[in-house]
Amino acid sequence: MYDLVIRNAWVYDGAGNPPVKGDVAVRDGKIASIRHLGKEAALRSIDAGGLALSPGFVDLHNHLDMAVLGLPFMDSHTTQGVTTSLTGNCGLSMAPLADATRDLARRYLSPFIPSAAESDWKWNSFGDFTRRIEDVGIGHNLAGLVGQGSVRVAVKGFDPSPASESEMEAMKNLLRESLEEGAFGLSSGLIYPPGSFTEDRELEELASVLTEYGALYSTHMRNEGGVLIESVEAALELGRKCRVPVEISHHKATGRRNWGKLHRTLHMMELAREEGIDVCCDIYPYTAGSTTISALLPPFALEGGLEGALKRLTEPEARQQMKQELQNSRGDWENTLGNVGFENILICSSPEKTASQGKTLKELIDEHPQKDSPYEAFFDILLDMRCDATMAIFSMDEEEMEYGVTHPLSSIVSDAWATSPALGGRPHPRAYGTFPRFLRRFALDARRLSLENAIRKITSLPASRIGLSDRGLVKKGCWADLVLFDPKALRDRATYADPHQYPEGIEMVLVNGCIAVERGSVRESKAGRVLRRGQEECKLVKNTTLIDKTPLHGARP
Ligand SMILES: [Zn+2]
Structure with a gap:
């Protein structure tokens, strides 16, 4: 007896293989079988009617941790088909906090937090914070990075001076403790103080802790405009020196005079990979970025x-x-x-x-x-x-963004905060539209990528970057994180003028085998889990294999 069977779907495995018509059965939160199941018994049986079934989408770069205690269903993401989010990016993570600097940390992070989602800030360690999330319950799975800025604020507030030896030890201990408690790596946000005060030497010392754990270093680099090339070189140098996997966050070239540089930086990454540096990047499919206004100063x-x-x-x-x-x-x-x-x-x-x-x-x-x-x-x-x-900052070239999102080294990410129609304001439309938009524009309409390859870039590729081997694939034994969508109807609706719009065409989202979204609406199921490095079925992150089974441009119908 299965808990659920989805029959008669075109199944995309997430690994980039062409789809296969078949049935997928779920038991105890996991994928129990993928084949023609005939009349085998199930508590619930769904006829997919030939729609597409893929692994749930894995968003490698967002900031959902900042509002998750107030918006635990994370509707704006879950309705897009996202079933796993990696949070704590850009040097900004909600933990660890320290008693002496708690108010400073709050000031550091609150510009990014909608007031409706403010919390009591009563936690210290990374582990404390993740247990708070578990107490509240969540709509899809969350994995966390530790923000380098948050660690630095905890140890020395906004003091711009270089870290002393004892301060460095304290920061390394906080990072080590967080990794022991399940963090998947370290993020940096080198344009935001105190990340902007941090010298390369300090980053290298922290990265040496990541090396011990084989954990990811994800970086919002010092510069994405005039000094973009040098910034990518610095990130690669850290990977080379410290032998850590490097993820270049929301990769882009900002400002007209810098357009064209992405061709060069992606080539630099290709060469670095040949040299053995495990570098990839992530990109959102929009030409505007978004951040807090103080970043202009x-x-x-x-x-x-x-x-x-x-x-x-x-x-x-x-x-x-x-x-x-x-x-x-x-x-x-x-x-x-x-x-x-x-x-x-x-x-x-x-x-x-x-x-x-x-x-x-x-x-x-x-x-x-x-x-x-x-x-x-x-x-x-x-x-x-x-x-x-x-x-929102309109700073990128359309053609260049397209080159980036279709490049084999990129995962597609939202870089969004959690939001909800009730919060008002005009968040960047990526908060509601990223994943449907990517599939619609680049696979279903323009066909610059085959649908199976596009799905790979939002499922198994990002999952492999944090070593998750039992998510991001439709495979027997993997967690039943699944998205059933209608390729004909799938589209994003959020715009800059009217962003609070859920996408169309997402028929059903399963998180750990439970229905989280049905016909576009969120079911308040709280089936998400906090994922902890070391407790998940994790492989050591080591040279992510990049399989491109189909040509990049103008491929399959
Ligand atoms: Zn960033």
Whole structure:
């Protein structure tokens, strides 16, 4: 007797093989059989009617940990077909925290957390936090990285000075303890203070701990614009020196003058792989990025965290220096504003100034009394918002993004925060649309990838990056994380103007064998599990095999 049988589906195995018509049976949360099952008994039997059945999608890069205690079903992701999320990216993780620096950590992370999802911050270790998540229960599986920024805040707050020997030991111990408690690796966010204060030497010391565990280093690099090439070289050098697998986060070239560089950086990664460095990257299928608005400021303005920035925004001398650095940066920091201009930055959410949501900075400056001094107006706007806002940055080239998402080295990710229609604001549409959009645009419509290869890039490839060997595949014995979708109807609906739109065409999502989404709606099943490195069926992350069974461009019908 099976718990559930899905009959008559085109089954995509997630490994990139062409689909096979058949039935999939589920028992005790796992895939029990894949074949023609005839009339074998099951508690529930679903006729798929020839729709596509694939492994649940694995999102290697998002920030769901920040809101999961308040939004445990993570609807915006689960309805896309995501069944496993890797969180704690970009140096920003909710744990570990330390008593002495808890408030600083809160200030570090809260710009990214919707106020409705605020929590009591009463945990310390990575293990404590994951147990809190388990107490609440979750809609799909979560695995976590430790943020290098969070570790540094725990040990030395926003102090920009290099770590002393004892501070370094304390950081390494926090990382080691988190890895012992199930973290899958370390993430860095080298544009955000205190990540931006961190020297390569400090990163190498931390990476040496990862080497002991064979765990992943995932990096939001120092620069994705003028100094992109050098930043990729630095990430590869860390992989080379410390022998750690490297994941380059949300890979892109920002700013028109840097367009074209992705061809070079992906080639650098191909060469590095030949040399034995296990490097891959992840990319979202949009030409706009999104982050907190304070990331527009030069690093000196952010010393002391947001409090420091708010203070400097009231000081004429500091304003003058900010303006100078914004106008004449020499590539020693990531000057997003200089790369894209006020007109390409759209305010997504601003709790203090909701009227600014959906407007570009250029539009807000034009409405401002100081519109003839755009930088003065801009600083006033930041102050009005208390620097508490998120933005979408239109900075990428369409053709280049397409090259990136179809490249064999990339997994497709959302880079999104958890959201919900009730939270309002205008989050980046990737929060609701990433995975259906990727399949629709690149496999089903443009056919730049075969559907089986596109599915591989959102299932087994990302799962293998964190060593999960029993997810991301439709295979007997693997967890029954499954997505049943209609290739004819599948599409994303979220737009920048109207982002809170669930996708169409996702008929059913199974998480650990339980139905989490049925006909597009979330069932409040809380079937997700916290995944812990060491407790899962994990292989050591070691040169991820890249199988491309179909040609990249213009392949199968
Ligand atoms: Zn990032």
